[in-house]
Amino acid sequence: MHVEGSTVLVTGANRGIGRALVSAFLARGARRVHAAARNPAALEPVVAEAPDRVVPLALDLTVPATVEAAAEAASDVTLLVNNAGTHAMGHLLDMDLGAVEGVMRTNFLGTLRVLRAFVPVLERNGGGAVANVISIGAFAGTPSLGGYPASKAALHLMTQAVRADLGPRGIAVHAVFPGPVDTDMFAYAARCEPSFGEFPPASAAEVAAATIDGLEAGEEDIFPDAFAAQAGREWRADPKALEKRLTDI
Ligand SMILES: NC(=O)c1ccc[n+]([C@@H]2O[C@H](COP(=O)([O-])OP(=O)(O)OC[C@H]3O[C@@H](n4cnc5c(N)ncnc54)[C@H](OP(=O)(O)O)[C@@H]3O)[C@@H](O)[C@H]2O)c1
Known part of the structure; x- marks a missing residue:
């Protein structure tokens, strides 16, 4: 995949990793970056980085009409970056079930919805690539992270499944597994569970x-x-040891 000259769409582009991805794609010579966010007004400083190359786009993973409209508007995409995600801390046995559902609905079903909308776009443009931002949290059920690890594990296995389906159709599917990253999401987790503060974020x-x-x-x-x-x-050498280390946090 050559980023130079490509047309990228990044979800959750208004802050955190998504915003940094937009800057990095611009720096690497992407022709155009569709910066997607639930609230397009929040994209003003992102667009200001390169008004001729950054296109703001309204997209909420959980609202089908916005996903369909985004796929129509961003019809030139060759690289889809599914970055947007959400988090609700708590323990699965006693936290609000609605919060668990919200995390699954966004991180798993919402990402799948965006992918399904954009596969025809990528195919019409001659193939391309998809990057799903998952998390090392997908590798173990850390108890205080509520439904987040399960949502990311589901996203991981979905990524594997669609990779097998899309490879022959000329679309490469990548999984991205960040560790702790210095964003609002990590700050929230560290506020709720002080032991996360012991991990220096990238x-x-x-x-x-x-x-x-x-x-x-x-x-x-x-x-x-x-x-x-x-x-x-x-994970490659001893997944059980990794499970133990991450569930002990
Ligand atoms: N930070 C970490 O330590 C870490 C580690 C591993 C993986 N990740 C993953 O990296 C990705 C980015 O996380 P981050 O740390 O940058 O988090 P963040 O600062 O909390 O940003 C999350 C982004 O996702 C957007 N978003 C949430 N729900 C959405 C929805 N329903 N539709 C569209 N956009 C939605 C948010 O939009 P609003 O501004 O409208 O809320 C925001 O732009 C996530 O998938 C996260 O799980 C993060």
């Missing part, structure tokens, strides 16, 4: 740059920071 810019390196290198599974790279090695 910067969103570092994670964005390493994600693009992985895409350009054709890596199926991208571990874009030092914590993630270590977890990736453990």
Whole structure:
């Protein structure tokens, strides 16, 4: 996958990793970046980075009409980056079930909805690539993280399934597994569960740059920071040991 000259769509582009990805794609020579957010007004500073190359787009993963409209508006996309995601902390046995449902609806079903809408777009444009931003949280059910690890594990297995379906159709599917990253989401988790504060987070810019390196290198599974790279090695060598380490947090 060559980023230079490509047309990218990044969901959740108004803050955190998504915003850093937009900057990184611009720096690597993307022709156009569709920056998608629930509230397009929040994209003003993102568009200001390169008004001739950044196109703001309204998209809520959980609202089908906005996803369909986005796929019509961004008909030139060759690289879809499913970055948007949400989180609700708590323990699965006693937290609000509605919060668990919301996380699954966004991270798993919402991402799948966006993917289904954009596959025809990618095909019409001659093929391309998809990157799903998952999390090393997909590798173990850390108890205080509520439905988040399950939603990311579901997204991981969905990524594997669609990779097998889309490869023969000329669309490469990449999984991105960040470790702790310095964004609002990580700050929220560390506020709720102080032990997360012990993990020094990577910067969103570092994670964005390493994600693009992985895409350009054709890596199926991208571990874009030092914590993630270590977890990736453990996942390959001894998944049970990784489960133990991540569930003990
Ligand atoms: N930070 C970490 O430590 C970490 C680690 C591993 C993986 N990740 C993953 O990386 C991705 C980005 O996370 P982040 O850390 O940058 O989080 P963040 O700062 O909380 O940003 C989340 C982004 O997702 C958007 N979003 C949430 N629900 C949405 C929906 N229904 N429709 C459209 N957009 C929605 C948010 O939009 P609003 O501004 O409208 O809320 C925001 O733009 C997520 O998938 C997350 O799970 C993060």
